[in-house]
Amino acid sequence: MDVRRRNNVTVTGPADAPVLVLAHGFGCDQNMWRLVVPALAERYRVVLFDYVGSGGSDLSAWSQERYSSLDGYAQDVTEVCEALDLERAVFVGHSVSAMTGVLAARAAPERIGALVMVAPSPRYIDDEGYRGGFTAEDIDELLASLEANYLGWSSAMAPLIMGNPDRPELGKELTNSFCATDPDIARVFARTTFLSDSRDDLKDVTVPTLVLECAQDVIAPREVGAHVHAAIPSSHLVTLDATGHCPQLSAPEATAQAILGFLESRL
Amino acid sequence: MCRTGGVPEPSGTGDEAAMDAAFTALLEDSAEELYESAPCGYLSTLMDGTIARINATLLNWLGLKREAVVGHRHFVDLLTVGGKLYHETHFAPLLRMQGELRGIALEMKTSHGGRLPVLVSSVIKHGSEGEPLLIRTTVFDASDRRAYEEELLRRRQDAERAHAEAERARAEAEQARRQAETDRERLADALAVLQKSLLPDSLPALPGLETAVYYHTASPDQLGGDFYDLFPIDGDRWAFFLGDVCGKGPQAAALTSLTRYTLRAAAHHDPEPDAALSTLNAVLHERYTAGGDPRYCTCLFGILEPGTDGRTTVRLGSGGHPPALLLRADGRAEFLPTPGGLLVGVLPTAPFATATTALAPGDTLLLYTDGLTEARTGPARDDLYGEEALLAFAAAHAPAAPHAVITALTELLEGFGDGPDDDTALLALGVPAPADPATNDPR
Incomplete structure (x- = not known):
């Protein structure tokens, strides 16, 4: 099995530089990192990939069994690290991928030497003494939203490149599909993401960790960022003056600066 | 729009007044x-x-x-x-x-x-x-459109559910079919074991005698109504029998089993043909006919006594069975008549016809069931092979050793229409002809 092809691995940046592995969350694919990659790749080797089932990955490698738990996604991470023979790489995970990184670092400590958790949440549903921001019914509603857009999905996938002369980096090929997922696969990923509870796994993090949260994030509110920071003694918390769940898109410069600052402080 | 400003049209109809109002409204729509x-x-x-x-x-x-x-x-x-x-x-x-x-x-x-x-x-x-x-x-x-889409989605999910349901039913049917197949195979195996108990695995080797056999069951479950056996009784004497029970299938198999083991036991007690057949008659009558379930068989029972002169004496008894056929070394063929013997098991006591002959080197004795003489040779109901044709066939082949006789008859049966359609048993016993120096060269 060719993991590089399976996970649509792309690598940029100086060959002998320290390695950053950037992992997308639920929703889109590695193109989520497009606006921060240029700044990061000046001084770091940047590895991008798509989880099996997303973006340009090999859909034939997808199985409901494996990708119904976060361990399956963490296995993708460790297998990509093995395929590239990475040692002590910095893993940057967005959203649910922040927790995937925690699991991967525990499974392959020789591969992952530091974590950057972008808008992380170890549990999205409220629990006794814990506010994740959502109820179980809310998550059902999200699944219904996915269903509702299934029929109208093609219009969202259609090439919409026109009127973007100022963003030449958004090549035509990636507008087609970077947030398009097979509906059955998206449903499994959504369930796995939003029904997960990884709070107990946080205590196993021993590597230097940056928790990067947004000031206004409906998916991962500030309380959740504080919870993650408190649960990981080796962590450092940075709150970006940004709105939404995707600071790498809404505030790419600040996001890149925060990541670079963290990397430089520990080198 | 092709109004020319400043040049008023001739005023006139109400239609034009309405158009003017609409145009004014458009101009004023900020x-x-x-x-x-x-x-x-x-x-x-x-x-x-x-x-x-x-x-x-x-x-x-x-x-x-x-x-x-x-x-x-x-x-x-x-x-x-x-x-x-x-x-x-x-x-x-x-x-x-x-x-x-x-x-x-x-x-x-x-x-x-x-x-x-x-x-x-x-x-x-x-x-x-x-x-x-x-x-x-x-x-x-998008209220209306969403309601419509939800209906589409619901229909699609219903269809997917129905499809999954049908798939499951199909899988269950397939499972049931496989189970039935397994059951059928197991039953066929069990029947084959039972059937083996009704016939000798192979004929024993008799000193100074050659034997050959043909056996065919018409029924798909392999339970035939014909039977035969050959076994030693005392010293150098041997007993043999061949017969046909009434009916087919499991009931006939039960009757065959009782017949075979009764004759074997009777032969050890008193091997005289009419004594063995009388014992069988009493047992079958007691077991079936006396109890209101009339069942019977036809049977030839015989004893082989090798003589000192190279000839073997055959003493044969018949209970309602077609006569045995002799193929002599000199090329003649003849029936060994055993007329008047009654079906075995019908009456409480019955007389059985007996006959005696001697087999010289090159002679062969053939016992057969009516599967041979009543084999269908043509499309009509009464196109049957018959005893006369059998005698002529034997005459044409005599002299012939037992294996040659059985081989010739097997080919004959398979040549009839779709092949044998009834149970058929053939047993041939013979004294080998003197060795032909031309073919018995030890080199």
């Missing part, structure tokens, strides 16, 4: 009015989602006051929770990456706690430096 009262919702947000402008149509749909919204609320605040999650994970990233997004299905909350299904299209307005400035969004009421 951009502001077009925006506020458009048949779709309009809003503009800052890049962080803060609502900067919103039209009256959308405010009306949602039951919101402008002053509570503009500058205070974000676009996601208008959405249901599921819509918010979808916005954050799909809508916002797509919009950021593509600069434009069309026809995304979301739901908005109304101030009365209701939900408004909408289709949302957004475009980012960029500044002169290419920097994103704000997001313009149109909102279409």
Whole structure:
């Protein structure tokens, strides 16, 4: 099995530089990192990939069994690290991928030497003494939203490149599909993401960790960022003056600066 | 539009007056009015989602006051929770990456706690430096369309469920079919074991005698109604029998089993043919006919006594069975008549016909069941092979050793129409002809 092809691995940046592995969350694919990659790749080797089932990955490698738990996604991470023979790489995970990184670092400590958790949440549903921001019914509603857009999905996938002369980096090929997922696969990923509870796994993090949260994030509110920071003694918390769940898109410069600052402080 | 300003048309009809009014209304329809009262919702947000402008149509749909919204609320605040999650994970990233997004299905909350299904299209307005400035969004009421789509989706899910159901039923039927197949195979195996108990595995080797046999069951479950056996009784004497029980299938097999083991036991007690057949008659009558279930068999029972002169004496008894056939060394063929013997098991006591002959070297004795003489040779019901044809066939082949006789008859049977359609048993016993020096060369 060719993991590089399976996970649509792309690598940029100086060959002998320290390695950053950037992992997308639920929703889109590695193109989520497009606006921060240029700044990061000046001084770091940047590895991008798509989880099996997303973006340009090999859909034939997808199985409901494996990708119904976060361990399956963490296995993708460790297998990509093995395929590239990475040692002590910095893993940057967005959203649910922040927790995937925690699991991967525990499974392959020789591969992952530091974590950057972008808008992380170890549990999205409220629990006794814990506010994740959502109820179980809310998550059902999200699944219904996915269903509702299934029929109208093609219009969202259609090439919409026109009127973007100022963003030449958004090549035509990636507008087609970077947030398009097979509906059955998206449903499994959504369930796995939003029904997960990884709070107990946080205590196993021993590597230097940056928790990067947004000031206004409906998916991962500030309380959740504080919870993650408190649960990981080796962590450092940075709150970006940004709105939404995707600071790498809404505030790419600040996001890149925060990541670079963290990397430089520990080198 | 081809009015020429300043040159009034001749005034006249009411139609023209209405057109004038409509044209005036169009001229007076300001951009502001077009925006506020458009048949779709309009809003503009800052890049962080803060609502900067919103039209009256959308405010009306949602039951919101402008002053509570503009500058205070974000676009996601208008959405249901599921819509918010979808916005954050799909809508916002797509919009950021593509600069434009069309026809995304979301739901908005109304101030009365209701939900408004909408289709949302957004475009980012960029500044002169290419920097994103704000997001313009149109909102279409999609209540009817969503109801229709949900119906489509529901139908599709119903169809998928029905398909899964049918698939499951098909798998169950396949499982049942496999089970039936397994059961059938097991039953066939059991029947084959039972059937083996009704016949000798192989004929024993008799000193100074040659033997050959043919056996065919017409029934698909392999339970035949014909039987034969050959076994030693005392010293150098041997007993043999061949017969045919009435009926077919398991009942006939039970009768065959009783017949075989009774004759074997009787032969050890008193091997005289009429004594053995009388014992069998008494046993079958007691077991079946006396109990109101008349069953019987026909049977030839014989004893072989090798003599000192190279000849073997055969003493044969018949219970209602077709006569044995002799193929002599000199090329003659003849029946060994045993007339008058009754079916075995019909009456409490019965007389049995006996006959005696001697087999010289080169002679062969053939016992057969009516599967041979009543074999169908043509399409008509009464196109049967018959004893006369059999005698002629034997005469044409004599002299012939037992194996040669059986081989010739097997070919004959297989040549009849679709092959043998009744149970058939053939047993041939013979004294080998003197060795031909030409073919018995030890080299």
